[in-house]
Amino acid sequence: MSSEIPPVTGDSGPELAALVAGGAVDVRDFPKPGIVFKDLMPFFGDGPRFRRVVDGIVAHYGAGSFDVVAGVEARGFVVAAAIAYATGVGVVPVRKAGKLPRPGFSASYALEYGEATLEVSEDAFVAGQRVLVVDDVLATGGTAAATMDLVERAGGVLTGFTVLMELAFLNGRERLSPRKVHALLTV
Numbered sequence: 001m002s003s004e005i006p007p008v009t010g011d012s013g014p015e016l017a018a019l020v021a022g023g024a025v026d027v028r029d030f031p032k033p034g035i036v037f038k039d040l041m042p043f044f045g046d047g048p049r050f051r052r053v054v055d056g057i058v059a060h061y062g063a064g065s066f067d068v069v070a071g072v073e074a075r076g077f078v079v080a081a082a083i084a085y086a087t088g089v090g091v092v093p094v095r096k097a098g099k100l101p102r103p104g105f106s107a108s109y110a111l112e113y114g115e116a117t118l119e120v121s122e123d124a125f126v127a128g129q130r131v132l133v134v135d136d137v138l139a140t141g142g143t144a145a146a147t148m149d150l151v152e153r154a155g156g157v158l159t160g161f162t163v164l165m166e167l168a169f170l171n172g173r174e175r176l177s178p179r180k181v182h183a184l185l186t187v
Contacts, residue, residue, distance in 0.1 A: 008021045008185060009185075009186050010166075010183055010184045010185045010186050011060075011181075011182050011183050011184065011186075012056050012057075012060055012182070012184055016052070016053055016056045016184045016185075017184060017185040017186070019043075019049050019052055019053050019184075020040075020043060020053060020164050020165055020184045020185040021185050021187075022043075022049070023040060023042045023043025023044075023045075023046055023049050023050075024038050024039065024040055024042070024043060024165065024185075025038075025039045025041075025042055026038065026039070027039050038137055038165055038167070038187075040075060040136050040137070040164060040165070043164070044075070044078055050082070053164070053184060054079070054082045054083055054086055055086070056184065057079075057083055057134070057162055057182075057184070058083060058086050058087055060162070060182060061132060061159075061160055061162075063087065065130070065132075065159060065160070066087075066089065066130045066131060066132035066159045066160065067089055067090075067126075067129045067130045067131070068084070068089050068090045068091065068092055068125065068129055068130075068131055068132075068156070069081075069083045069084040069087075069089060069090070069091050069092070069131070069132045069133075069134060070091075070092045070093075070094055070120070070124075070131050070132070070133045070134070070147065070151055070156070071091060071092070071093055071094065071133075071134055071135070072094045072118070072133070072134070072135040072136075072143060072144075072147050073093065073094060073095050073096050073099070073118070075135070075136035075137075076094070076134050076135035076136055077091075077093055078136075079134045079135070079136065079162075079164065080092075080093075080134045083132065083134060092120065092121075092124045092125065092131075093120075094118050094119070094120050094133075094147050094150060094151075095118065095119050095120070096116065096117070096118065096119070097116075097117035097118070097119055098119075099119070100119050100120075100121055102121055102122070102123075103121070103122050104119040104120055104121045104122055104124075105119065105120055105122060105150050105153045105154055106118065106119045106150075107119075107146035107147075107149050107150050107153075108146070109142035109143065109145065109146040110140070110142050111139070111140065111142055111143070116142075116143070118143070118146050118147060118150060119150070120150040120151070120154050121154070122154060123154075124154045124156070125151065125154050125155045125156035126155065127155040128155070128156075128157055129155065129156050129157065130156075130157050130159040131151050131156035131157060131158055131159060132159055132160045132161075132162065133147050133148060133151060133158065133160070133161045133162070134161075134162045134163070135147070135162075135163050135164075136163065136164050136165065137163060137164065137165045137166070137167065138163040138165070138166040138167065138172040138173065138181060138183060139167045139170045139172055140170045140171070140172050140175065141170075141171070141172030141173070141174075141175030141176050142172075142175075144161060144163075144172065144176055144181075145175060145176060148161065148176075148179065158179070160180070160182060161176070161179060161180065161181055161182065162181075162182040162183075162184070163181070163182070163183050163184070164183075164184050164185060165183065165184070165185045165186075165187060166181065166183035166185070166186045166187070167187060168186050168187065
């Protein structure tokens, strides 16, 4: 019997995958019994680790490949703001229902443990603006699909979708096909 730990994998290679994995903590029975929540708050709190991963995302897409970054509430905001700052572009929050002060588009979807609705302001994007969407975790793909739909309904053009962690056993990547998913860590 081998006691070897399998290597961590991700779309940007083992180094970035290991950085994300080393900053994640499993929380059992959250937000409800039977769910194992992947808490990335320790990752966000580690400045050097967070910076290296943000730099890796920017390097993956290359300078000038997007005009704005859209982050999904709430942890996606953190990643989106860092990428936007690093590249000198704007950031657009994709919010949970009822949080926007002005008219917006909404999209409802199923989660692995319930239902939710996301919204984006109607004027969030200039028509044809190239948008990189980022979030912390890809699970079933419901949040990602709803966000991509909102970006396009608001006039943006999706140029990429990145997550820190993909829960492959929930098949979110397949749900989003043929759109490409860039996951730094796949578990």
